[in-house]
Amino acid sequence: MKIVVDAMGGDFAPKVNVDGAIDALREFDDVSIILVGPQQQVEETIGAYADQRALEGVRERLTVVDAPEVITTEEHPVMALRRKKNSTFVVGMDLVRRKEAEAFVSAGSTGALMAGAMFKIGRIKGIDRPALATLLPVPGRPLLMVDAGANVDCKPSWIVQFAMMGSAYMNRVMNLEKPQVGLLNIGVEAAKGNEQVQQTYALMEKPQPFEFCGNIEARDALAGKCDVLATDGFAGNVLLKNTEGAISMLFSLLKEGLMGSTKGKVAALLAKDTFKTLKKSFDATEIGGAPLLGVEGAVIKAHGNSNARAIFCAIRQAKQVVDGGVVEVIREEVARLSTGAPEEEKA
């Protein structure tokens, strides 16, 4: 399979992007990578890969396609995509649109990635809005939250589509037989929540091509009660960012508290390994990127501060999405969704 990697996305491009791509080629024999970026700069970066001898087996599976323009995170996504026809986003996504590659990976602008995927690669027929999914590092039971911030104003039927797409991902990529799908709400009872979420609940209860397990309170979102958490992108983003903020606050308070006494300092020293392991379990690097679900290709958004390992993980994730046929499953199952339309009610 062919995976396009944006050589210029993220804070440490192009070095970590090129390194991560080569690492992936060394690991996966069946993968070819197309790096999109300024030709000369990318070629030079490949030339600077630490272990040049390792390139021997993989160089023939690595192509560079010239894309001299870069879209920054400060630019208006749609305007930038229109103006910069030679940007890594436009050139790279055109390759996917023309079926010359199956996947696109970028650590660049989230907005440009989403708008580009929507307009260049195109939605899967029947899907109203592609959604950004994020794996939350819930201990023992990773949780896929859809949508994590791409769609801030949602119709209930879109959230049902998010649920189906998230279920398809967890089934095909994480190998869960029957992923349990919860709906983010402020209480467990069916009558709880705002209008949008109540209407979504009513739709979710109909026969759907996924397993609905009811409302999930934000308090329980990190408690391993479901595999997919469906939500609009506003509440989803609040939950995601707040979790990061709460964890970071607690770690710094803990450090501050321990450093205030000799006993505490000794404790901190002895607990160092535990703290490290714990911090690592919340590290986005190993989790990979956020898949954009609902478009005609595997699209992965890697963290802006990705290192080579994070880029490698995002490429591995793209491969899993392609191998698992996630796009094909979504294409099939969108037709099986109960939309709550009047014809359905009579049936």
Place this chain on the structure above:
Amino acid sequence: MKIVVDAMGGDFAPKVNVDGAIDALREFDDVSIILVGPQQQVEETIGAYADQRALEGVRERLTVVDAPEVITTEEHPVMALRRKKNSTFVVGMDLVRRKEAEAFVSAGSTGALMAGAMFKIGRIKGIDRPALATLLPVPGRPLLMVDAGANVDCKPSWIVQFAMMGSAYMNRVMNLEKPQVGLLNIGVEAAKGNEQVQQTYALMEKPQPFEFCGNIEARDALAGKCDVLATDGFAGNVLLKNTEGAISMLFSLLKEGLMGSTKGKVAALLAKDTFKTLKKSFDATEIGGAPLLGVEGAVIKAHGNSNARAIFCAIRQAKQVVDGGVVEVIREEVARLSTGAPEEEKA
């Protein structure tokens, strides 16, 4: 001042409610308390107060008003209020409505408290929706979030009112000269967020009787960037409950991690005090209850699992709201809000 305390609200009623009320009377000379609940049961509980000699100075400031019916958290609030005319909520709030008391404190049903306050005590003129405020234990800078879950579907102008009421509370109860008010959003830029929050931002930017400091991301909500966080009750409740969930998850992971090795066990032992202090700083008991802002009286919702200390703190908080004249400030400032109405635009 006279404060009504619901003797039957919460998991450990009436004992902790009566104990907390007596403790408050011993502490505050200028407070009288009216306990509402089944007369005989409440009288007996008073008789069982541990230190009967301590009652001598306070017994004359403690009245019991008979309210034999109790509204549970399982009941539909509005229906229950209508049916149970002799419930603690109806009897107690009628006392506030008739100006026979200034405040009402309950650890019972949140729904009944809100509905009762709205229909029995009544809104402050000009306030569209009373809001539930919650103090988040941000280290060094407590954060008042309004609304914390009372209003799940909001108009932008309501959120502006929440902001003003939160600012009045932080000014009069927490003694902050110019509380900084942030708007919960998924990015800091003015154009970020869903439609509701964008419209709210536009209103907030107009001259208002509070200091607007812009959008606050959920990641920064716990980082001490503002004093009041204005939001609709759905997102607010997600943030509140998720914070509780994240902290509890992290503590249990930490415990699990440390208990896995001898070194860790020693560390846990040495760090015991720090853990205790840290846990206490997140303990709702000391923070008091959640004030319901926007009604014609001081109304405090104490936690359902309140102990006597928590009830005491909620009563102290009610006293602070009355002493600070929060209701009067809100009454005055509601007229000064910019509503974005056309007349205003022309000015």
